[in-house]
Amino acid sequence: MRRFGLSALCVLCVAVLCLAALCHGAAGGKDYYSILGVARDASQQEIKRQYKTLSRKHHPDKNPGDEQAHERFIAVAEAYEVLTDAEKREIYNRYGEDGLRNQAGAGGFHDPFDIFAQFFGGPVRFDRRGQRARPRGPDVHVRVPVTLRELYAGAEIDVAVSKHVTCPHCDGDGAASHDDVETCSACGGSGVRVVKHVLGPGIVQQMQSTCDACGGKGSTIARPCPRCAGARVVRDADSLTVRVEPGMQHGAEIAFDAEADQIPDHDPGAVVFHLVLQPHAVFTRHGDDLHADVTISLLDALLGFARSIPHVDPAVAIELSRAAVTPPGFVHVLHGKGMPRRPLEKGAGAFGDMHITYSVQFPAAIDSEARGDLIRILGGTSLTATPPGSPPLAHDEL
Template sequence: MPDKDFYQVLGVNRDASDSEIKKAYRKLAIQFHPDKNPGNKEAEEKFKEISAAFDILKDPEKRSKYDQFGHDAFRGGHSSGGVDPFDLFKDVFGGGGGRGGFGSIFEDFFGGGGGGRASEGVSGNDLRVTVSISLEQSASGVEKEIKYSRHLECSECEGSGSADGSSKTMCPTCGGVGQVASNQGFISIRRTCPTCNGSGVKIENPCNSCSGQGRKKSSDSVKVKIPAGIHDGSRLCSRNRGDAGPQKGPFGDLYVDVQVKAHDLFERDEDDLFHELFIPFTLSTLGGTVETPTLDGKVTLKIPPGTPCNKTFRIRDKGMPNLRSPSHRGDLYVKIVIEVPKNLNKEQRQKLVDYGLSCGEEDLSSESGILDKAKRFFDGDN
């Protein structure tokens, strides 16, 4: 499969919502479906491409892996659910049995799947929240308590949706399947049954507290352990912490998007950190030692005589811990920035003039004299 960016394939931004991704795929799938483009190999390949992209981005777990590792997440060592478009679409292109036809592709949009029985229950929605942490917390790992709202089982009916003593019967609209199908031309569309909301049963006497849903909106909280070395934009999953399904249906999951705030002193690139250290030109000329900050506190850095501007020093193991191997850390790169004095008093200026004369400097004008030459030297332009 060509390494095309899946978001670009669907024409959506990387922060697109699930509904935006589904809408983009539905539009492209209709446009390039082989039934509408018979004999058009280019359209067929395009359809495979957009469908493979949708298969990854519609799944929160696969999408998280793709956001972090790109296409490498589904190759070789990352055997975490790779997608072969020819296997994915064998039903569409005549590869064998199954549900077949264009309708099966669209089941994802309309509550579909393989048509599970109502006794399995309708799953609750997955939820997403965002938590912000500092770079220091990302380096050490942190536990965060997240407060959010979700649907929980109704305490009055214990999640059944029925009032005490009331009975349930098979839904007459969907026959207990939880879905109804309709044909629109060559497209077969499955939707959640409007009568039973996907449960497959009809409640004779609904619970007054939850109106037969078996769940109510409630406040909740969960403690999430954020591992050391986590990157900005990473996503964690807390199983069964999403919405409860209607009428004792299984819980959805809670996805936690981690946002690492920008730092005042350090820039991050993978596991390495970068810092600009300002020093006086006398120190860069004569050499000496200076303290530089790290995430673990200040360390002493030796400055050799004649150190030019933009010289970068590497301090090993003072970067970020590796997410998969926290005992291994990146490095800290310190780039030297030389501060050239702007406001010299008369005595300071005369001493620099004397230094210039001792070096054979003849032109000591304010525009092109020793100060400008010194500035060019310390900026690395000599």
């Protein structure tokens, strides 16, 4: 009784599976053929072509924030994976999606982005002998001249960039159409060839080398792309906007990741801008401080003065005034009149100091009349030895 019951159950199972296979498109499980829009007898080429078209259409990068597109992108990758695997396709044809799920050792699906990357390239190369990250192209270093004023006030500087970009016509395939990319017949798409040498009875040496028919790419191109002639990249003019923040230093680096030349099968390097300070007519910069030399007359040095000099920002003037005697080399420090201190490091809104170093312009000569007056005013005695009427002393003889 018990034995009979079991076999009856098995018969029932098979009947249910057959039923599921007959109507899996409508009820229970996904219809991979309609997801890809191909007939049930579609060839591998047709399935690949549809996958390429649909995965590009639904790729999340082209449909930001669109959950439905994301789900379709995943479904298309699943359908492609099942229908291009002869064994999985057979099971699917007979038992539907449930049949695949019940399959012993069915390890789920690959990352849909890895499958996409097989066709279109991506940040991670799929199944290249365990090598996951793509090599990175070289960085490009560019010197950008900046004025002191730009470092003081901040600036946005547009820099024209000419670089190689992935060919928009072929999306980097190098082929006239996506169907012109063919799996390499020499290596079967693996990019490597295994050569066996019989060294002796029962001794076989296996040598692995990069496939020379496809250069290790695993694919060959039947007709090259008319735009890039198969080079996979074209030259393109672009511009990058360098944001100079107030208080940045000479030599500061501003990097744009992945904006350097696009090289097939590489992640692009960075474009790194280096700020190069141009000399200023009045000021030199030391850290966050500004230094300037100001020359005053001897009279100003003795009697005091008030004058203004332009600041780094020409719209602002710095008022210099002293009532006291200003000896040559005197340093006048104006707190908070220097460069903006970088907010993150030194506290927002703070500025360095301005250091004004005075030099005094002496008169070229003193005539005899002035000499007498100076002796009287300053109370000197040493010059009385000079006989009256002798020629005035030149400045450089003093």
